[in-house]
Amino acid sequence: MLDTLLPVLLFTALALAALGAVRRVRLWRQGRSSSVPVLKGLLRVPRRYLVDLHHVVERDKYISHTHVATAGGFVLAALLAIVVHGFGLQSAMLGWVLLAATTSMFIGSLLVAKRRRPPPSRLSKGPWMRLPKSLMAFSIGMFVVTLPTAGILPEGVFQQGLGWIAALVLAAIIVWGLGEMFFGMTWGGPMKHAFAGALHLAWHRRPERFSDKTGGEHRSTGLKALRLDEPDAKLGVETPADFTWNQLLGFDACVQCGRCEAMCPAFAAGQPLNPKKLIQDMVVGMAGGSDARYYGSPYPGKPVGEHAGSPFGPIVAREGTSLVDAETLWSCTTCRACVEECPMMIEHVDAIVDMRRFLTLEHGNTPNKGAEVLDNLIATDNPGGFDPGSRLHWAADLNLPLMADKKEADVLLWLGDGVFDMRNQRTLRAFISVMRAAGVDFAVLGNEERDSGDVARRLGDEATFQTLARRNIKTLAQYRFSRIVTCDPHSFHVLKNEYGELGTSETPATYHVQHHSTYISELVSANKLSFKAWKGGSVTYHDPCYLGRYNGEYEAPRDVLKALGIEIKEMARSGYRSRCCGGGGGAPITDIPGKQRIPDMRMEDVRDTGADLVAVGCPQCTAMLEGVVEPRAEIKDIAELVADALVIDAPVGKADSTRAAPALALEETS
Amino acid sequence: MPHDANARANAGLNVAVLVSVGRHPLTAGTRRADQDARAVEMALTLENAAISLLHAGPADPERQQALRGYLGMGLDTLDLLEQSADADVISVLEEEVRHRAPQLILTGSRAEAGEASGALPFLLAEALGWPIVTSLAAVEKVENGTAVMLQALPRGKRRRLRVRLPALATVDASAPPARQSAFGPARRGKFEHQTRPSEVDEPLSGWQFQEARKRPKRLKIVKASSARDRFKAAAAKAEGGGGQTLADVTPEQGAEAIFKLLKEEGVLR
Numbered sequence: 001m002l003d004t005l006l007p008v009l010l011f012t013a014l015a016l017a018a019l020g021a022v023r024r025v026r027l028w029r030q031g032r033s034s035s036v037p038v039l040k041g042l043l044r045v046p047r048r049y050l051v052d053l054h055h056v057v058e059r060d061k062y063i064s065h066t067h068v069a070t071a072g073g074f075v076l077a078a079l080l081a082i083v084v085h086g087f088g089l090q091s092a093m094l095g096w097v098l099l100a101a102t103t104s105m106f107i108g109s110l111l112v113a114k115r116r117r118p119p120p121s122r123l124s125k126g127p128w129m130r131l132p133k134s135l136m137a138f139s140i141g142m143f144v145v146t147l148p149t150a151g152i153l154p155e156g157v158f159q160q161g162l163g164w165i166a167a168l169v170l171a172a173i174i175v176w177g178l179g180e181m182f183f184g185m186t187w188g189g190p191m192k193h194a195f196a197g198a199l200h201l202a203w204h205r206r207p208e209r210f211s212d213k214t215g216g217e218h219r220s221t222g223l224k225a226l227r228l229d230e231p232d233a234k235l236g237v238e239t240p241a242d243f244t245w246n247q248l249l250g251f252d253a254c255v256q257c258g259r260c261e262a263m264c265p266a267f268a269a270g271q272p273l274n275p276k277k278l279i280q281d282m283v284v285g286m287a288g289g290s291d292a293r294y295y296g297s298p299y300p301g302k303p304v305g306e307h308a309g310s311p312f313g314p315i316v317a318r319e320g321t322s323l324v325d326a327e328t329l330w331s332c333t334t335c336r337a338c339v340e341e342c343p344m345m346i347e348h349v350d351a352i353v354d355m356r357r358f359l360t361l362e363h364g365n366t367p368n369k370g371a372e373v374l375d376n377l378i379a380t381d382n383p384g385g386f387d388p389g390s391r392l393h394w395a396a397d398l399n400l401p402l403m404a405d406k407k408e409a410d411v412l413l414w415l416g417d418g419v420f421d422m423r424n425q426r427t428l429r430a431f432i433s434v435m436r437a438a439g440v441d442f443a444v445l446g447n448e449e450r451d452s453g454d455v456a457r458r459l460g461d462e463a464t465f466q467t468l469a470r471r472n473i474k475t476l477a478q479y480r481f482s483r484i485v486t487c488d489p490h491s492f493h494v495l496k497n498e499y500g501e502l503g504t505s506e507t508p509a510t511y512h513v514q515h516h517s518t519y520i521s522e523l524v525s526a527n528k529l530s531f532k533a534w535k536g537g538s539v540t541y542h543d544p545c546y547l548g549r550y551n552g553e554y555e556a557p558r559d560v561l562k563a564l565g566i567e568i569k570e571m572a573r574s575g576y577r578s579r580c581c582g583g584g585g586g587a588p589i590t591d592i593p594g595k596q597r598i599p600d601m602r603m604e605d606v607r608d609t610g611a612d613l614v615a616v617g618c619p620q621c622t623a624m625l626e627g628v629v630e631p632r633a634e635i636k637d638i639a640e641l642v643a644d645a646l647v648i649d650a651p652v653g654k655a656d657s658t659r660a661a662p663a664l665a666l667e668e669t670s
Numbered sequence: 671m672p673h674d675a676n677a678r679a680n681a682g683l684n685v686a687v688l689v690s691v692g693r694h695p696l697t698a699g700t701r702r703a704d705q706d707a708r709a710v711e712m713a714l715t716l717e718n719a720a721i722s723l724l725h726a727g728p729a730d731p732e733r734q735q736a737l738r739g740y741l742g743m744g745l746d747t748l749d750l751l752e753q754s755a756d757a758d759v760i761s762v763l764e765e766e767v768r769h770r771a772p773q774l775i776l777t778g779s780r781a782e783a784g785e786a787s788g789a790l791p792f793l794l795a796e797a798l799g800w801p802i803v804t805s806l807a808a809v810e811k812v813e814n815g816t817a818v819m820l821q822a823l824p825r826g827k828r829r830r831l832r833v834r835l836p837a838l839a840t841v842d843a844s845a846p847p848a849r850q851s852a853f854g855p856a857r858r859g860k861f862e863h864q865t866r867p868s869e870v871d872e873p874l875s876g877w878q879f880q881e882a883r884k885r886p887k888r889l890k891i892v893k894a895s896s897a898r899d900r901f902k903a904a905a906a907k908a909e910g911g912g913g914q915t916l917a918d919v920t921p922e923q924g925a926e927a928i929f930k931l932l933k934e935e936g937v938l939r
Contacts, residue, residue: 231857231858232858234854235853235854360850360852360853361852361853361854362852362854362855363852364742364743364744364849364850364851364852364855365850365852366850370850371849371850374850375850378701379694379696379697379699379701380694380696380697385696386696387696387697388696388697461853463853464853
């Protein structure tokens, strides 16, 4: 009986799976067009899966091993089952391999089951609780029916006496297993992640993210420019169908592991955002329906089941509720912790900014101080609404060389909007004294500099970002410099990764941009700076998101601190897992309330290390962390630490030391 | 919701908002004028009102760009009556208003650029023979051709007025702030462009314009020893010197009192 039933079951399941796949693909195709190399992408899936995706999964060794055993076992078992039981190729050797594959899958499914006893809060429940049992059903069922093929049980054991009953039970188990593994894969069951995930890897919107054999950096973090040249086109994403089809595909790949949720600073602070739920909401919207069948953690403070949407309905309603509330989108600090953690390579931040673009550019609904900041950026080129002619007032005594006078310099020092902030002026002063001590040939743009456009872009105002960026590019094109150095990781990121797309053939916008910590580290390696011994207390270092996760610079700041003789007491969450200070993505401007403040949580991380001082490298981080009430660790920028430790020896070139003197003198008195 | 049955009953409240090209106080760049934007905001919050935006003046691209700021608040069209730069726009506005016959005209108290005398609303109201309400803080209700309005007085006081329509009202900083202007609608909005003969403002040609500069303010030195004193000093009301409130007096007595005050202050000699 089984000999005839098995092929029928297998091919029925496969046919249904194919039908489901077509249906699923049609859901994705509701999205906007986006051209991808179809075949090339598919050919790259194995490498992207085995190298890039595995690299992320491996951060959790337990689940990495579990997944290798389960998924590897399943893929092999499924292929062999089709050959052996589907086409009836009775080879004992294949039978043995099939037994091994199902055994591996069974062991894996035991581990999956163990992880869910009890399930950690970040994991989704509901159908996901069924999955380990389904995996076991598939592996046990396939194992037992293969025993005769491998010659362990006699042929025809399932055709007599008790064997009939066993065969019926076995058939039921196999139906369950096939239902979950083949049918469920394309009809929206938990196994959907395998089908959508593989295609997502093939046609990812940021193919630059994946490594190739040549090695090197593979990072793609710059937001993609919105085309503003068609006046009648809708700007940003209003409905799920306004995403590109491969973004929708990406959302569908979500495996609901909740790693994003565990890392999200807004979620931890009790703000109404959960990256996992957001992605699931997009899936709900794409298929149409309500979020009632979501079994993970909700957005803090927002019960599940009250929101619903459709592919062509609005994601955020002007009044009332639809799929997602606006405050969910505005809670994001764009720290990219979720993207960094996501084993399915989903791009949460892109999606959030796409939706913010619609809210700002079409609805005109940037919350709290958002509208005011954007108006200021439009009118005065800085978010605070300060007189653009007063950019250099803070440096009246520093006699900074201007690009307008010099026309060329080795280093163009990008000051950023921190020039209007008294705290950041101290950092800038410190860095300038460091550069003067090292005898660097530098110049600033002064009043010609505009806001880099970072805040405008992340608040969704792409139009203002592009205007600011184009004006900056035009200014920069007039001068010759070998590199841009800045103390602001946000400007750094935008100049380095986001201006390029806006350059033209006459004014290309590809610059060699460095963060000041990288540059100081180079100066240290070149022996251009000498330091006093470190006498302060213990120090920890806070990685800025836009320096670390966005640009992969984790080492240079640490090298500089080491050169100062500082031994860093690392926080539990540092490096690529650094927790955001809460200052990115315009979050302090939109200011969505939560249960606690993100910087408070970060200072708690600092407190856990027992450090007396936290070294930072970003004006936003400085402001956010210094806003935490005392008693807390002192906050100092790396540039300040370096400037404090500087030893200026007279013989190193008289011109330099005389120029450096006034700045340094002031540094000490301030 | 603006489309309920109740709103439809008093449908057709025809509101015209006069908007001008503003000037940013720091950068002198063109923008939507703050007070005019507040006037548009007030019109947008009126239930089921048909709103038309009206601007009379030169129509060069830069000024058009600034006017798009009003369109970005969610309006589809702006009527642009093109005039030469030296024109007196009162008569063309009067003509246009008579033609459209709105029940309510809203506008800012004074322009941010040009003459900025704040006289336009008064001159226009006079030309039309309409009542004028200054410092409008809110329109509470429009019923049977009468509007109930709140007028802002100094120090947060409000006065409720019943005004027979048609009327003209000006808003200033005490009106609710204007909503954000969105880029998409601003770009898509259309100008209904008409070139009208300009009536040259003769006296204007003889005038010299120069930038107004803020006078330096005398520093208020607070000699306070405690935080409480400092707070009291910061929160203290400005001391109003003298003055008197006249109530139930004849027009002659009132005029006499005003005349006396003007003489005392040296306004009349």
